[in-house]
Amino acid sequence: MSTRNDTHGDTESAATDESAVVSDATATPAVELVARTRQEESRLAVAMAAGLIERGISPSDIVIATADVDRYEDSLNRAAARYAVTTAIWTPLNLKRTIPYELIDAVLRLLAACEQGPVDIETLTDPLMLGWVPPRGGSEPLAPAAIHEVGRAHAGTAQSIDEWAATIAAAAIERPTKQHWMAYLNWVAAQPDAPTSKDVTDTLKPVLERYDETHLPESPGGKAVSELAETLRGFERTAELVTMSRQRYSRWLAAGRTDKQWSIVRELLESFATAVPGRRELPTAAAIDVKEANDLWALSVPYVITVGLVDGEWPTMTASPVPSAARTVIKTADIAGVRPHTAWTTARDRDQFETACNTATKALVATRHERDADGVEERSSRFLAGVETARVPEEAQNRLMAEPSTLPAPIAAQLPSEVLDE
Numbered sequence: 001m002s003t004r005n006d007t008h009g010d011t012e013s014a015a016t017d018e019s020a021v022v023s024d025a026t027a028t029p030a031v032e033l034v035a036r037t038r039q040e041e042s043r044l045a046v047a048m049a050a051g052l053i054e055r056g057i058s059p060s061d062i063v064i065a066t067a068d069v070d071r072y073e074d075s076l077n078r079a080a081a082r083y084a085v086t087t088a089i090w091t092p093l094n095l096k097r098t099i100p101y102e103l104i105d106a107v108l109r110l111l112a113a114c115e116q117g118p119v120d121i122e123t124l125t126d127p128l129m130l131g132w133v134p135p136r137g138g139s140e141p142l143a144p145a146a147i148h149e150v151g152r153a154h155a156g157t158a159q160s161i162d163e164w165a166a167t168i169a170a171a172a173i174e175r176p177t178k179q180h181w182m183a184y185l186n187w188v189a190a191q192p193d194a195p196t197s198k199d200v201t202d203t204l205k206p207v208l209e210r211y212d213e214t215h216l217p218e219s220p221g222g223k224a225v226s227e228l229a230e231t232l233r234g235f236e237r238t239a240e241l242v243t244m245s246r247q248r249y250s251r252w253l254a255a256g257r258t259d260k261q262w263s264i265v266r267e268l269l270e271s272f273a274t275a276v277p278g279r280r281e282l283p284t285a286a287a288i289d290v291k292e293a294n295d296l297w298a299l300s301v302p303y304v305i306t307v308g309l310v311d312g313e314w315p316t317m318t319a320s321p322v323p324s325a326a327r328t329v330i331k332t333a334d335i336a337g338v339r340p341h342t343a344w345t346t347a348r349d350r351d352q353f354e355t356a357c358n359t360a361t362k363a364l365v366a367t368r369h370e371r372d373a374d375g376v377e378e379r380s381s382r383f384l385a386g387v388e389t390a391r392v393p394e395e396a397q398n399r400l401m402a403e404p405s406t407l408p409a410p411i412a413a414q415l416p417s418e419v420l421d422e
Contacts, residue, residue, distance in 0.1 A: 028357070030364040031410045032389040033397055038308075041369040042075035043082065043401050045305045048365055048411065049288045050083040051404035052303055055415055059085070061302040064290045065356040067314040067349060072307055076290055083404060088229075088287035090295055095241075095273050098234025100211060103130040104204055104242065108266035111191055111203075115262055118158035125151050127184075133214050134183040135206040141214060142184075146177045161189045194260035197250035204242045208235065245269045293352035296359045304360035306353075309368040309381040315349035353383045363414040 033048070035041035049062045064087070066072050073089055080087040095101050106126035113119045131141045150171065159167065165185045168178060192199050212235065245268040252258045293306075308314050357364055366389055372378055392400075392408045399406045407415075 028360045028362070028364050029410060029414055030357075030360075030366060030387050030389045031408065032384070032391050033365065033367045034391070035367065035369045035397075037371055038072070038369045038373070039075050039078075040401075041307060041367050042072060042079045044397060045307050045365070045367050046076060046079035046083050046085065046087075046288075047401050047404045048305055048407070049303075050085050051400060051407045052411075052415075053085065053288075054405045055407065055412075057303065057415070059286060059288045062288050062305070063296070063299075063301045063303070063359070064288060064305045064307060065293050065296055065359070066290070066307050067293060067316065067352065068308070069290060069292050071313065072290070076307075080288070086287040088289050090289060090291040093230065093233050093237060095234055095237050098231060098238070099130055099215075100208060100231065100235040100238045101241075101273065103127060103132065103211060104207065104238055105266065105269065106130055107132070107204065107207055108262055108269065110188065111195075112261070112263035112266055114161060114188065114191075115193065118160055119164070120158040121151050121154045121156070124164060131211055131215050132184060132207065133210045134180075134187065135210060139180060139183070139214075142177065142180045146173070146180075149173065150181070161185055165189070195262055195265065196260065197246050197253060200246040200249055200265055201242060205239070208239055208242070211235070241269055241272045244272050248272075293356045296355050299359050300361050301359050302362035303365070304356055304363075305365040305367065306356050307367045309366050309384055310378040311381055312378070314353060314381045314383065350383065353381075357387065363411055365411065 033041070033044045035044050045064055049059075049064065052062055053059055064076065069089060069091055073091075076087055077089070096105075106123075110119065110123050110127060113123050125147050128142050128147050129144065133139050133141055150168070150173070153171070154167065165182065168181045168185060171178065173181075191203055195203070216232065216235065245265055248268050249258075249265055252264070253260065258264050296304075364387075366384060366387065368378070368380055368384075370378055390410045392410065396406075396408045400408060
């Protein structure tokens with residue numbers, strides 16, 4: 001069913017062996033959608049996915065693939081809202097910016113400050129601002145206004161925990177607020193000055209457990225699904241890193257490599273958070289997954305919609321202080337002792353595109369846009385020169401965006417017979 005699109009002629013002539021990604025004999029049919037802008041391209045991609053769902057295809061059988069999720073996340077989310085479908089954006093977890101991690105880090109920063117002497121008001125209030133609640137009881141987090149009230153009254157002040165307790169006990173604040181503050185200060189004072197490895201989890205795990213009980217809802221409610229998902233992932237990952245930190249701290253203590261200090265525990269937690277990549281968002285059967293192509297390795301998905309197939313994005317533009325002419329000479333000539341830098345090639349992008357193509361078992365949809373945000377023409381990705389595609393006419397594309405159930409013929413032809421019979 002696939003015939004080469006004539007619009008690829010100029011690209012094909014420039015293609016090299018490096019860009020010949022997928023065999024023309026590929027068994028998976030491929031179609032091409034060409035939009036005017038990135039926003040319209042995102043609408044086409046999501047409309048295609050919505051149309052498949054309307055025709056009985058499960059969202060879990062559809063994936064939208066891209067070379068760079070960041071470039072498409074906003075426009076795909078807007079398109080998803082337009083067509084009333086849910087997308088699950090797979091992005092690396094920025095652990096240090098999640099509230100559960102920030103809470104544990106703030107607690108450790110406070111305990112480490114207590115080891116050194118007086119504690120300033122900012123360090124003291126940070127765990128409360130991030131949602132600390134007493135280990136026992138049904139207390140709600142302290143309201144930010146109640147925390148700011150004490151913070152403003154004692155700006156620039158640094159005291160020991162005992163002195164802070166005396167200050168709060170004498171403060172003219174509401175009784176429930178004072179009780180929460182006193183429970184907090186008593187809890188801080190009760191933590192060991194020289195923690196053992198057991199103290200690490202005995203202190204930090206209850207903080208996370210209470211955060212779970214008081215902050216993490218069973219359903220998103222008014223929050224975005226992606227926001228809740230990131231918090232849940234941050235919670236799980238932080239709990240894992242607390243355990244990893246305890247284990248490493250225990251080995252260091254046993255080997256005599258460190259003294260018993262909260263500051264060491266915090267350094268270990270931070271090192272793990274920096275060195276160990278956060279896992280990507282888990283899929284949900286009710287959502288259309290949006291993934292970077294490198295996350296498709298070894299997967300099989302019936303319908304793959306690839307977006308952003310323009311030069312400069314797929315493959316990405318090579319950034320190097322070495323002039324392009326010099327790079328060409330180095331890559332093509334056999335110069336003793338001189339080898340091309342791997343960043344100068346498109347091998348990684350090519351492999352990812354091939355992965356996206358090979359992931360599709362029923363149909364591959366390739367999309368691109370013709371103009372960037374400034375109206376500058378965008379050339380088709382050279383990788384498309386190696387794929388036989390059926391170009392969808394503009395009229396059919398417009399019908400698809402207006403009514404997703406009117407799938408273009410090349411895609412409708414790939415639907416299972418039981419779907420077509422409905």
